[in-house]
Amino acid sequence: MGSALVRVAAFAGDLAIFSARAIVEAVRPPYEGRETLRQLFEAGARSVPLIAVSGFAVGIVLSMHTRASLERFGAEALIPAGLGIALVRETGPLTAGLLLSGRIGAGIGAELGAMKVTEQIDALEALAVDSFKFLVVTRVVACVIAVPILTTVMNFTGMLGGWAAETAVNGVPLGTYFDQAFSLIQFSDLIPATLKTAVFGFIIASVGCYMGVNTTRGTEGVGQASTRSVVLASMLLIAANVVLVRLIFFFYPA
Numbered sequence: 001m002g003s004a005l006v007r008v009a010a011f012a013g014d015l016a017i018f019s020a021r022a023i024v025e026a027v028r029p030p031y032e033g034r035e036t037l038r039q040l041f042e043a044g045a046r047s048v049p050l051i052a053v054s055g056f057a058v059g060i061v062l063s064m065h066t067r068a069s070l071e072r073f074g075a076e077a078l079i080p081a082g083l084g085i086a087l088v089r090e091t092g093p094l095t096a097g098l099l100l101s102g103r104i105g106a107g108i109g110a111e112l113g114a115m116k117v118t119e120q121i122d123a124l125e126a127l128a129v130d131s132f133k134f135l136v137v138t139r140v141v142a143c144v145i146a147v148p149i150l151t152t153v154m155n156f157t158g159m160l161g162g163w164a165a166e167t168a169v170n171g172v173p174l175g176t177y178f179d180q181a182f183s184l185i186q187f188s189d190l191i192p193a194t195l196k197t198a199v200f201g202f203i204i205a206s207v208g209c210y211m212g213v214n215t216t217r218g219t220e221g222v223g224q225a226s227t228r229s230v231v232l233a234s235m236l237l238i239a240a241n242v243v244l245v246r247l248i249f250f251f252y253p254a
């Protein structure tokens with residue numbers, strides 16, 4: 001038991017140092033702008049279909065559950081506002097983070113793991129390229145930027161899904177639905193909940209990069225790095241969400 005705790009503590013320390021180094025290198029020139037843009041396209045633009053379809057489906061399901069609950073009290077008029085608050089405050093950010101930890105985290109872990117076992121990272125170092133800044137920092141920065149944007153996409157498509165479910169029941173117009181949905185949402189709801197997903201993006205990218213660059217045992221290790229990236233990133237993301245929600249309530253008690 002003691003040796004297991006030591007290994008866990010050592011792993012946590014290595015991951016923390018790795019993540020802290022990524023933060024320091026991200027603000028230190030030179031900057032890999034072209035590679036960052038490429039990673040932003042890979043992590044952001046290519047994830048839009050997944051996020052949009054998932055958000056639309058989540059909105060439909062939430063609307064049906066909300067209607068089933070509020071109909072008992074004759075409060076169907078509150079369905080759009082309740083759905084909007086649920087999506088913006090918690091459901092949208094957390095669902096988007098977990099989905100992206102699977103898509104982006106697994107991809108980063110597998111890609112860097114394959115580069116590690118085939119010695120491509122060593123080849124970059126031999127060419128006098130800072131592999132950490134080129135491979136790790138660019139992915140971290142791209143994820144920090146992309147995840148909040150994708151969360152906004154999920155919130156919007158989720159509300160579209162809620163409108164589709166409501167208009168199938170009572171034919172509510174789109175404009176009326178969105179007016180009601182945003183009637184109770186304030187910037188103190190939208191901004192903190194969206195910005196916290198930047199932390200989710202940092203966790204996803206840093207964990208995936210760490211697992212990738214520390215891959216061993218050939219192709220078997222690549223698969224394990226991909227799987228561990230998703231599992232660990234999802235666990236840390238959920239734990240971080242608890243802390244961030246508590247901080248949001250502390251700074252925005254209303």
